[in-house]
Amino acid sequence: MYDKNKIVAGLVIFVAIVTFPFWYNLGNASSAPEPKLSEKAKAAKECVVPKESMKSEHMRILDLWRDTVVRDANRIYNTGKGKTFNMSLSTGEESCTGCHDNKAEFCDKCHNYASVDPYCWDCHIAPKEKKPEENK
Amino acid sequence: MNEKYLYPLMAVIALFLVAYVGVEAVGLQWLFGIIIPFMALITFVVGFVMRVNDWARSPVPFAIPTTCGQQESLPWIKPNKIDNPFTTGGVIIRMALEILLFRSLFRNTTCKLNEGPTISYVWEKWLWLFSLAFHYSFLTVLVRHLRFFLEPVPSSLQILDKLDGFLQIGLPGVMISGVVLLAAAMFLLLRRIVISQVRYFSLAADFFPLFLIIAIAVSGIMMRYFTKVDIVGVKELTMGMVTFHPHIPDGIGAIFYVHVFFVSVLLAYFPFSKLMHLGGVFLSPTRNVRCNTRAHRHINPWNPKVKVHTYAEYEDDFREKMIGAGLPVEKEL
Numbered sequence: 001m002y003d004k005n006k007i008v009a010g011l012v013i014f015v016a017i018v019t020f021p022f023w024y025n026l027g028n029a030s031s032a033p034e035p036k037l038s039e040k041a042k043a044a045k046e047c048v049v050p051k052e053s054m055k056s057e058h059m060r061i062l063d064l065w066r067d068t069v070v071r072d073a074n075r076i077y078n079t080g081k082g083k084t085f086n087m088s089l090s091t092g093e094e095s096c097t098g099c100h101d102n103k104a105e106f107c108d109k110c111h112n113y114a115s116v117d118p119y120c121w122d123c124h125i126a127p128k129e130k131k132p133e134e135n136k
Numbered sequence: 137m138n139e140k141y142l143y144p145l146m147a148v149i150a151l152f153l154v155a156y157v158g159v160e161a162v163g164l165q166w167l168f169g170i171i172i173p174f175m176a177l178i179t180f181v182v183g184f185v186m187r188v189n190d191w192a193r194s195p196v197p198f199a200i201p202t203t204c205g206q207q208e209s210l211p212w213i214k215p216n217k218i219d220n221p222f223t224t225g226g227v228i229i230r231m232a233l234e235i236l237l238f239r240s241l242f243r244n245t246t247c248k249l250n251e252g253p254t255i256s257y258v259w260e261k262w263l264w265l266f267s268l269a270f271h272y273s274f275l276t277v278l279v280r281h282l283r284f285f286l287e288p289v290p291s292s293l294q295i296l297d298k299l300d301g302f303l304q305i306g307l308p309g310v311m312i313s314g315v316v317l318l319a320a321a322m323f324l325l326l327r328r329i330v331i332s333q334v335r336y337f338s339l340a341a342d343f344f345p346l347f348l349i350i351a352i353a354v355s356g357i358m359m360r361y362f363t364k365v366d367i368v369g370v371k372e373l374t375m376g377m378v379t380f381h382p383h384i385p386d387g388i389g390a391i392f393y394v395h396v397f398f399v400s401v402l403l404a405y406f407p408f409s410k411l412m413h414l415g416g417v418f419l420s421p422t423r424n425v426r427c428n429t430r431a432h433r434h435i436n437p438w439n440p441k442v443k444v445h446t447y448a449e450y451e452d453d454f455r456e457k458m459i460g461a462g463l464p465v466e467k468e469l
Contacts, residue, residue: 002195002196011189020282032369112288112289
């Protein structure tokens with residue numbers, strides 16, 4: 001082989017880069033996070049749309065709601081099953097965080113895992129984390 | 137239509153159908169989500185190393201650097217130190233400019249026949265611009281995908297995500313690199329189809345990777361913005377793969393397996409294709425050899441060892457006889 005040192009060095013760098021995720025995660029078998037529902041959310045049983053659509057579409061719903069509230073001053077969302085919600089992320093009992101009142105246990109669990117950093121909290125104030133005894 | 141791009145297009149459509157039907161109708165999530173990606177990765181790494189090894193074993197019989205400037209010669213002639221590098225340092229700068237900025241594409245001109253007839257060479261930077269856009273956006277997309285393969289995700293990746301999505305259009309936010317990747321790949325494809333001279337020398341091997349990369353980009357964009365997949369489930373699968381605990385979570389859409397299958401095909405195809413210019417750009421003798429052909433003799437490494445008989449040895453053999461015959465000698469008795 002000609003220029004053996006340079007070729008071998010180049011190939012070692014190549015293999016190291018390609019296999020980087022394997023040795024970065026060595027001995028680290030983390031499992032997927034499970035967002036924790038608050039007692040209130042559990043009791044309510046249903047969200048504004050079914051759970052599976054909520055999982056994939058919640059960001060789009062929030063984006064749409066923001067525009068509906070800010071541009072059309074329409075604050076009420078009707079689920080079509082006779083139930084209404086306040087189209088708000090963080091105002092009042094009928095808002096998103098009125099029910100899902102723990103950001104760290106609910107929002108952040110999946111967001112951190114998938115490395116998503118939504119800009120909701122640039123403007124909105126996250127719900128106060130309640131201590132366990134207050135929760136009862 | 138032309139079979140040189142019709143066949144690759146049909147091949148990519150067939151690949152889509154294989155993965156889609158395989159997952160949706162037959163339920164082969166294990167095959168398309170774990171076994172094929174693993175085998176593709178092994179093929180990619182081993183094939184890449186073997187291909188480079190093959191190149192490294194090939195001797196370079198001649199010093200054949202391409203020159204784009206004045207070679208180092210007499211002290212009063214100004215040499216071009218980068219375009220005609222005389223030293224290793226010059227070669228490194230030349231290679232860096234080639235690899236990072238595609239300098240040779242920057243020289244691209246297009247030939248035009250005018251009335252007269254006269255010929256003129258016209259400024260043509262579009263190929264350079266779109267190649268640069270294509271490769272760098274592809275790199276950005278690739279690096280961004282590390283968020284599925286690393287846990288915890290390094291904060292540098294989050295900064296990259298922020299920069300890439302800084303337009304904040306819609307939710308999930310539009311990533312500039314994804315749009316640029318698709319647009320640039322489309323340009324590179326249309327260039328080969330629309331310009332007749334380029335179409336003439338384009339082969340199926342040129343079209344197939346382009347169609348495949350476009351299909352990868354489209355399936356990725358579909359997943360992120362339109363049909364949606366369970367992203368936590370996706371990361372569960374990818375993390376299972378890189379920690380060697382393979383596991384298929386339920387409920388990931390078929391489009392994800394299609395995307396992964398396309399990427400697997402690209403990886404497995406890579407070492408056998410023109411895509412090997414990733415490794416080849418470092419090993420092209422016209423670029424990585426010093427332009428010192430006037431100062432140093434380049435010896436062909438496969439020259440056989442020739443047994444020579446020099447004049448000095450000849451004289452040693454016949455000195456007495458030469459002197460006897462009155463012939464001049466260099467060394468007297």
